[in-house]
Amino acid sequence: MKLEMICTGEEVLSGQIVDTNAAWFADTMMDEGIEVARRITVGDRLEDLVEVFRERSLHADVILVNGGLGPTTDDLSAQAMAEAKGEPLVENTEWRQRLEDWFSKHNRVMARSNLKQAMLPESAVMVDNPVGTACGFRVKLNRAWLFFTPGVPFELKHMIPEQFIPFIKQEFQLDTATKVKKLLTLGQGESMLQDKLSELELPEGVTLGYRSSMPYIEIKLFARGEAAIAALDALVGKIHSILGTGVVAEDKPSLAEELHHLLLAKGKTLSAAESCTGGMLTSQLVAFPGSSAYLMQGLVTYSNEAKVKILGVKPQTLDDFGAVSIETVEEMAAGARALLDSDYALSTSGIAGPDGGTDAKPVGTVAIALATRYGVYSQMIKLPRRSRELVRQLSSAVAYDMLRRELLGEAPIVDYDSIGRFAK
Template sequence: MIIEIITTGDEVLTGFTVDTNASWVSLQLLEQGWQVRRRQTVGDRMDDLTDVLRERSLIADVIIFNGGLGPTSDDKTTDAVAQVAGVPLELNSDWLANMEQKFSNRGRVMPASNRKQAMLPQGSTVLDNPIGTACGFKLKINNAVCYFTPGVPNEFKQMVNEQIIPDLKQQFSYGAAVVRRYFTFGISESSLSDMLDPLCWPEHIELGYRSSMPIIEMKLISQHADADFDTAEKQLLSVITPYLVASDYLDMPKRLAALLETHLEILEGSTCGELLTELAPDMPNLCADYHAHLPDSADELLQHIQHHSRLTLAIGTAKEQRYPIALWDGIHGWAQTLFVRTLDVTLQRRIIAFAAQDMLRRYLLKQPVLGDYQTLQRTDSSYRP
């Protein structure tokens, strides 16, 4: 199924308004198994609106058209739809009454210009807007089922969640794709591509990559929930498992909190509270301290925390982009010093804070505590039984 999103508005096109609606609805659709194939933005010129709608409705199966349903003269979506569909505009008396009631409830008389928002293309189906005055509407144009929605984010989101997605499920459930997400750490996007792209994948399987430092997210997308997807997933996991930190969703702090059955103590040096900031909201029993003079080597940092009786995770003092990290469970200890290549200190701290969380994750899952990273050089390590 080909789904496209068209956003309208000079304010979006010029950058005065950031189009958060398109990215939000793309993610909502992906979680339902539908990947958006194309997104584009047009201004408020009638010719541009009609051209894009006429062209894309011949190609797409579904179009979500966002914006241009207001009462002012620059809101031209409804007129453009009627022109492309070749139908007249008709007064929807039910929506007019709805608007008049909303204004009455606020102790106001509805301005005459709002009447425009009750003029809908003949044959369209109203999409309710319980918040604002602009109803959405649905209309089949050429090949595409088109949903026309207001641009106000809270109105748009409620319409998508309560009406558009349920309607799509009813009409296109047979075409829903299978989508799984995988999050890797310690390997580059290009290295993953070198290993995965040459492999043989079923024709309807797609691989997607997204770099979001310090994570590389991968998506496995299939238009069919069949044995080919299971085969493709096994092939993917056979390559990425050494670097895999989560599937389906990331949220490392929540995952660690669910695994942790005891108190955790944190000592932070050069990361300046980055680790604590990430973990604290999900770990109410966390005990944390900042130390300006923690050791700058793995072995010395491990020695420093050996007197602790509880599970302790420590990040020491960085020296020339080398950060020591140590984990002590009261009996055993592991430590490593990792060299971070970037000169961006803020990014260094994020990467090392995540590496510390990965050490804890590996320990809690009874995996080798020290990961085999390609993008982080281990300059020394220590283990105390």
């Protein structure tokens, strides 16, 4: 089965908004063992939409069309599909009733423009949208089924697992057992990972791929068939042996999520005192429901005055060693932990750039500390030739990894192949 995706909208084409739907859809389908073969972005121009629907329907088996189902004049997906098939738009009475019921239930007056959302190509099969007013539908054209979904991410993320995936599994009899295993790595470049794993013998039915999602590289193992699935655990063990400390999580998209689950499972609490990361440590954790059970406080102590007055960093320490130093972050972490007697505290202070570096401490120099009830661990890392954002992301990930290793009873500080470290 050849799967493609067409994304519509001038705002997507022009880069005014980032198309997160396409990335999410491709990743979701990969988890089902189906790779998106092609993705095309088209603006809100009727003739362009008609052309691409006709052309791609000659090559794909299924095309997910995302966007263009709203009530405004620039929402043209249904009209373009009707023209591509040479048939009229007709009112879907079931969806019109759904619209009227929805507005009545919410005590709102339905605008006449909303009726446009009930107009579908004559041969279309309605596809339910359980959380929005945009009616989904599917149409067969030439070789392909074109499956239309709204551009609102919340609505799309309901319709793909509830409507789209069951449809293609039934239509194309995709009943082979599959399983995906994901290994998250830190401090390993994609080419470096490829070199290390190049001699690895993959069991029949298992494929290996890489996905860069900075600051991580994800290794994705996809197994088709019962025998391949049964061989996954042994294969994962071999990869752990080859990469060692480079693997930092399994089946988690980030260290923040891994740390979230570990802190909950172990019943430990955390505080953070951030300078160069500017709240990134805490903001990633509070994205997960339940983080209030362990996250006690997050302090962005950007100035030296804040480090002294809030965290108790000694002025002499700043004078002698500077804000970006092992000595300063150790006092920051210890001070943050002591404020509310949390089990752990993380601290960061660095030069994210693009300016502010010196010969002794160039841009990309970051000091990180982890305070526990029994002592403080600290390190200074080198992140040269990285963007300001990537310096902050990598620093946060290394800090998370220090705490993750401590929670698992491992050495908190390790060497990473692509992250330099100052000797203590």
